[in-house]
Amino acid sequence: MPDISVTSRLIPATLLRAGCAGLLCLLVSTVMACATASGSGQAPDASEAERVEGEYVVELAGRDSARAMLEQAFGDHGLERIDALETNRALYRIRLISDPGPDIVREWVVGDDAILRVEPNYRYSSDDATGLSGDLKP
Incomplete structure (x- = not known):
């Protein structure tokens, strides 16, 4: 032994x-x-997080005529609802009747200087370790 x-x-x-x-x-x-x-050994990215289908957060360059700008940009694509999210910035949540996906929604606003950013609306919880995607409009 x-x-x-x-x-x-x-x-x-x-x-x-x-x-x-x-x-x-x-x-x-x-x-x-x-x-x-x-x-993969990596945390899931924002695209894998629980996205609210049909909802997008849109930041505008200004608040003047915000509703008209959003209706012009998304009206032909099934815009159902517009909600103001912040008073300090021109931040809005829009709801589309049918959701084509984030890439297509961003394509709709390419070249529109009135829209600074468009990103999907995600569900978050207090124990959610993922952050905002921060995807900027191309």
């Missing part, structure tokens, strides 16, 4: 000889194994 005290003294000595490089390799291997086991 092997002497446990000899074995327990050999392990720390081996680690000391291997130095930090060996320990670093062990840590990197462990992290990579965990990432592979869990899929």
Whole structure:
């Protein structure tokens, strides 16, 4: 039967000889194994978060004639509702009858200087670790 005290003294000595490089390799291997086991190893991006279908948050360059600007930009695309979200900035939530998806909605406003940003409206909870997407209009 092997002497446990000899074995327990050999392990720390081996680690000391291997130095930090060996320990670093062990840590990197462990992290990579965990990432592979869990899929991509990254937090889900905003596109995977729970998006409110048909709702978008729109920031306008100004508040003058906001409703008219939004109706002009989205009226032909099934604009159902407009809600003001902030009084300090020209921030609005719009609701579309049918949702073509964020990329197409952004295409609708390309070249419209009155619209600074359009992004999907997401459901958030207090334990939600994802942030706003911050996708700017191209």
